[in-house]
Amino acid sequence: MTATANPRRIAFQGELGAYSHQACREARPDWDVLPCASFEETMDAVRQGDAQAAMVPVENTTYGRVADIHRLLPESGLYIVGEAFVRVHINLLGVKGSQISDVKEAWSHLVLLPQCSKFLKENNIKGCVTTDNARAARDVAAWDDKAKAALASELAAEIYDLDILARHIEDQDSNRTRFLIMEPKADLRPRAEHMMTTFVFRVRNIPAALYKAMGGFATNGVNMTKLESYMVGGSFSATQFYADIEGHPDDRAVQLALEELEYFTSELRILGSYPADPSRDYGA
Template sequence: MKVAIQGVQGSFHHKVAQEFFIPEVPVAECMSFPVLVDQLITGQVTAAVMAIENSIAGAILPNYALVNQYDLTIDGEYYLDVQHNLMGLPGQTIADIKEVWSHPMAHIQCRQFFQNYPDIKLVEDTDTAGVARQIQKEGLKGIGAIASVAASQIYNLDIIASQIQTIKNNETRFFILNTQEKQIGDDCDKASLCFTTDHKRGSLATILNVMSDCKLNLTKIQSMPIIETPWKYAFFVDITFDVYTDYEKAKKILQIMATDFKVLGEYKNRKK
């Protein structure tokens, strides 16, 4: 087994891979999500970890598009408590930091903290732990990283400020992806679906009513523009169920009612 992660060792994606699989799981470090997907579809890895939404910053729409475009299978989900920490070279203090390099999602999640330090310039980068590694490797004084405690330990950096995210209860949801046939386990009680509807009044409401009538619980609905067709949208929904046959019944009906209906994954609900 080898798992693709966005970022390097010490990143939050790496932590999810360790906790979902095993701590010693071999990983392929990818500097972007398209590279991660390429590693998966070309068979260089057997699975991939992909962040899909955050409780502060919201959904990562480009990642929904990647899952749908490349027919990736959602094999599972994982919720990670994300604690952001400002770190730098040993001995550095907040007064020494002129710039903080990090992933834009980390900047968004820590926006309130940096409002108190208007002289610090926020610079977008591809990975939280990747910046930590670069600071250590190049001895970058005056540059801070936003990353995990694990990253500070791996790359021997001092934590200047702990838990700097705006809301302390900060969770990110991750998909565990592969390209295999969808395997239905005995503990399957959640599904991710994608579909479009007719562009007429009540189309979406009718589909949602079918889900309700079949005893499905809608836990998320996310719309995304279809680029090739202006002002038409695809809907990504997550539903949970107590009885698999209720879900099967709904699925058969939705396949008839909805357009471009697709099951992205059927897996165990990790948020109960």
């Protein structure tokens, strides 16, 4: 690793053509990208100077929370400076000259295959599991077999020179993934009109601590858009909470809510305040 990395590079987990790559292209179109093998390596790339930001998926409207991310975020040493919502369109990609009728196997990540079950069944195509949807596209290009196709993004078709045999074949038309953009320093740019703040906390071991901790947000009119719990330290009794709220810590209402929260917590850590993605307002 070297400190002389491209000054505008964003790291993501996966291969070129993955939906995380699509998120990078949409959110930072003039930046180079750095594919990484794992979420840990993605964050390491930023900490060690090989990239200046990381694009990290946190949740999907179809399959929910992305495993391990909530555990990694608080220990990453990075700050959330933005969010990006990506519409996940799944496409059937085949080698040049192939048609849907030629395809016998469709390769993709385990999570994507059930999301296209109706299309696969209607076309008598067997779903086959691989480690990554972009990897599937790369393999299909290398196999050069009309009977084998990939379920992946349009970006993957572009990168691996595949034909799009069928577009947007996902069973649900509302499939979106939310990504967080993370950097080594907190975002100090001028505030946007609509801000989000993300934090993690642990409640004190007293009766109704969580109920009381949440009261400050209700009484001060602060909208909490997400609250999730997860175990830490391998213990059933050690529970940490992850939360997203609308607003900024400088807002008086948010200040009052966080002060009340802090009274009932043994640990409180703000992971970042950042502009809300426009699709939160307009349902894009």
